[in-house]
Structure formats: structure tokens, C-alpha cells
Amino acid sequence: MFTDGNNNLEDTAFLWNCFRESNITLSRDHFASLWVTDSVRATTRQHCDDTLPSEPFVHCLRHRLFLDLLSGFSTQHPQGVFVNLGAGFTNYPYLLPTPIATCEVDQRFMGEYKQKKLQELEDSGALPKRDITFIASDLAVPQAIQKLTAQLDQWIAGRPSFILMEGLLYYLPQPAVNTLFKGLGEIQKKGDTLAAMSFRPEESRKAAYRDLAIYFQRQFNNPNFQPTALPRSFYENLPHYQLTAHYNYFELAKHYTPDHDLGRSESVLEEDSYILLHK
Ligand SMILES: C[S@@+](CC[C@H](N)C(=O)[O-])C[C@H]1O[C@@H](n2cnc3c(N)ncnc32)[C@H](O)[C@@H]1O
Secondary structure (H helix, E strand, C coil), X not given: CCXXXXXXXXXXXXXXXXXXXXXXXXXCCCCHHHHCCHHHHHHHXXXXXXXXXXXXXXXXXXXXXXXXXXXXXXXXXXXXXXXXXXXXXXXXXXXXXCCCEXXXXXXXXXXXXXXXXXXXXXXXXXXXXXXXXXXXXXCCCHHHHHHHHHHHHHHHCCCCEEEEECCCHHXXXXXXXXXXXXXXXXXXXXXXXXXXXXXXXXXXXXXXXXXXXXXXXXXXXXXXCCCCECCHHHHHCCCCEEEEEEECHHHHXXXXXXXXXXXXXXXXCCEEEEEEEXX
């Protein structure tokens, strides 16, 4: 629906840039528009009107949170590294005040398309040059995750790390999620940051959550697909990490846009943000 001629590409990755360009003052994603065409814009507008009009705004909020955290990390650790799992078409490496080495992990066709497009954008001067390593991995498969964590361990090479999983975990089956957190816990070291987003199981009561499940069931041709949701206790009980912050969209709105009323809980599909420090 949102592929705009780029068959096989993850639809939502284009959509998310469209969300972030809807309020650049908030999202601070000055490069979001590079990924968005007029037809994607029109489809996105229609999609939001039909489903949840709050979606563009909450995506700007979460992007701002992670950009602020990453900016602080990169300034404090100029020799540190950023790992973005399920990176999609995010632009974080280009938005940081202190550019740091970045590794982006996604499905092969996503990474290949992004790498080519970034090269064109860098060559034309639309984007500055950045040091990004791309790794293809299927994060739904525990064996692939084990291989990936070994690769990341080598790439990180003991440097301070910030690992992000934004809009990814609901795609992955629970055994893969467990393998992922265990593997990351084994390669990060004391003081490193892990930032993740996920739905709380209570969200499944909302109509918008059921719509999302149906959307994915169609997209994956799997009538049994259910987005994976995680309770806060999942993060509290991770052996290698301490949960240092947990934000929902209402808290983020209060912080970043105190004058903006997000409305009732029912009108927002809440994917919460969790910030963890390695113990
Ligand atoms: C909703 S998009 C979010 C993209 C980006 N993190 C953002 O917030 O804009 C989900 C991303 O996860 C990736 N993804 C989904 N399932 C995956 C899998 N099994 N292995 C690797 N990446 C996956 C998709 O290709 C896509 O880039």
C-alpha cells in the first residue's frame, strides 16, 4: 500500500518518515522528507484519517526522545557506537551533533535499498557523509540473532554502545525477543545503553491494536500473527540491565509539548519507551 513502486520494501518504513516530517519542529528529523513522495504523503494522510489521527504526532515524540538521548550519548562518547536494530529508513546518524560510528541492522532488502539511496543522497550533497555499517539479519530467527550478536560483538570491539530497537519488537516472536535481549546483554558492558519500544499487553484491548494485528496478518499472509507485547516486568527482570526510565506517549507529550492535548487513551496506540543501562 505504501511501497510507492518499491516492491518488497517494508511499507511502514516509508510511512514513519512521513509521520516524522509532519512536525519537524518536534521530531527534529530534518531529513525525513528525503524519503517521502507525494503519493506516500497522500496515502499516509488517508491512512491516518481512517485509523488513528494521533499516529504522526506520537511518532514525532518518540523520535525526539531517542534523538535527544543519542545526542547526549554521542557528545559524551565521541568514540562510542550506535547500533540500530530494525533501523528502517531512520536518519539518526545524520542528525547527531557529534557523528559516531553506526551499525544498522535490518532485513536484507531493506538494508540494500537504504544503502544505495544513502549513497545517492551523500553523492548529491543532500546528506553529509557518515560512517554506517549495514548488516542483514532476520531477527525473527533465534539462530540468526546468535550469529548477529557475534558479529556485533566484533564490530563494537569494546567501545561504549547505544543500542536502539524502535518499532521492531512487535514483529518478532517471543522466543526471538528473549534470544535478542540475552545476546545483547552478553555483548554490552557496564554503563552501556539499550533503548527499546514495545506495546504493553493491555494495549491489545484497543480497536487500533486489533486493526494493526489484522494489517500484519494480511501483510505476512499469516492469519495467526499477533504482535508481540511485553509487560514492564519483562524489562525489570532482565538479568543484565537496570531499567532507568519508562515513558508512555502522554508523559512524552507533557515533557515536549505541554500545550498539546493527546486526548483520551483510546485515541492513542501506546508503544512505550524503555531505557536500560547495562549493570
Ligand atoms: C515499523 S518499521 C520501524 C523502522 C524504524 N526503526 C523507525 O522507527 O522508523 C520496522 C522495521 O523493522 C524491520 N524488521 C521487521 N521484522 C524484521 C526481522 N524479522 N528482521 C530484521 N528486521 C525486521 C523492518 O524491516 C522495518 O525496517
